[in-house]
Amino acid sequence: MDIAERAQALALKIRKHKASIETEEATKNAFVMPFISLVLGYDVFNPAEVIPEFTAxxxxxxxxxxxxxxxxxxxxxxxxxxKKVNDPLRVEHASQLFRYFSVTNARIAILTNGEVYQFYTDLDAPNRMDAKPFLVLDFSDVDTTLLPELAKLSKESFDLDSVISAAGELKYIGQIKRVLATEFREPSETWVRYFTTKVYDGSFTQKVREQFTTLVDKAMRQFLNEQVNDRLKSALGGPDSFVSVSNAVEPAPTAVEAEAPAAGESDLVTTEEELEGFRVVRAIVCGEVASNRVVARDTKTYFGVLLDDNNRKPIARLWFNRTKKYLGVFDENKVETRYALERVEDIYQYADRLRATVARYRDGVAIPSPAGEVLVPAVAE
Known part of the structure; x- marks a missing residue:
């Protein structure tokens, strides 16, 4: 498994068991040690690789x-x-890390409650741990854009210099993204005041603040929708283009292994790009189900990804047999919406949609789209 699959496997384990974990020691055994061994690849039982209860x-x-x-x-x-899972991480929790950081060779310190991992280094002053993390990885909602940086700390790909050189940018990008996410969920008075003074000449009274809080929230959401629509129209070939929709359930060929065409369909050519797309989809959704339940089916028109080898449980379709590539995703009514991709890696932009689809099949209940997600209007072909 690559690091994305390993991270999603741990995310699934945390989601399943964190409610039953009540102590710090149980958190270490259930989540932290698997993070070190499964995700980072160190042998937790080898003192030459992992030293528990390290003393200095x-x-x-x-x-x-x-x-x-x-x-x-x-x-x-x-x-x-x-620290114990479900306990919020605070800077006071890092007091021992601060002290140890200056007397060891370590350049990276991790503070965790088993679910959230905060990564620190010494960007602000040499040999002194920063007060703020340069990277925050939350296994309740894994940000896949951070996984390449995490891989640089793994045993197999350890590259400390690269991590340190990227840490400054990661630190501020991560903080800015978290501020933006907070403002988009619930605009602050400062945020509302900023936009109000750009368009309104009157005094910023309580009544005006209340009025513009709603307007700013609505404007931000409309702006995001328009940006996504414009990008899709451009990718599809012009202002009159649209995102295509089709019914999900249709006859499909015999199931195939991910690495080869189906038996009896020798004219099918499964491309490396399709296999790469399948691996990306599987890595995304294996936090919801075991990876061996995610199966590939190739056809003459598209490459399908199914749950449990069941044509009634489509996860995604990869429309790569054309000049432009598209990803097909499904809503709660099994209606497919296609999105243009510039690269196979762009599939990660739709991770929440893919996970929600698999969760619906797994739980057998209707699950709404993830909160705050921008949905793109689509019309039927």
Missing amino acids: DVGTKKGEKIDYALVHNGQVQVLVEA
Whole structure:
């Protein structure tokens, strides 16, 4: 499995079991050790790779311990401090990490509650851990754009210099994205005031604030919809283009293995791009179901991805047999909407839609689209 699949497998485990975890020790055993072993690839039972209860005397502080120290090339490179799952992480939790950071060779410190992982380094002052993380990975909603950076800390691909060089940009991009997400969920008074003063000449009274809070919220959502529509129209060939929709259930050929055409259909050619797209879809949804339940079917017109090899449970269609590539996703009525892709990696932009589709099949209930998602109007072909 690649790191995306490993991360999604851990996300599924956390989602299943976190309600039953009541102690810090249980959090370490259930989630933190699997993160170190499954996701990062270190042998948690090999003291040459993972040192539990790592001790380094700091000034007058004697015998304090860090939960784990990760060793690479014989040097301690990463410190990990764990707290109980469901407990919010606060800077006070990192006090031991702050002290240990200056007396070890480690350049990376991780504070975690088993579900949220905060990564720190020393961007602001040498050998002094920053007060804010440069990367935050939340396994309740994995941001797949962060996984390539996480891979640089894995045993197989360890590249500390690359992590440190990218940390400054990651730190501020991550913080800006979190601020934007908060403002889009619930515009703050500062945000509303900023836009109001750009378009309204009167005083910013309580009545005006209440009126423009609604207007700013509505304008932001309409703007996002328009941007997505414009991009799709451009990709599809012009202002009169549209996103196509078709019924999902139709006859399909015999199931095939992901790596080869179906038996008896030798004229089918399964391309490497289709296989890559299938792997991306499988990596996205394996946080909801086991990866072996996600099956590929190739046809002459599209490459299908199904749950449980069941034609009534379509997850996605890859329309790659043409000049422009499209991803087909399905709503709760099994109606397909196609989105233009510039690259196979663009499938990650629709991760929430794909996971919601699989969750509906898994739970057997109607699940609305993820909160805050921009839905693009579409018309039938």
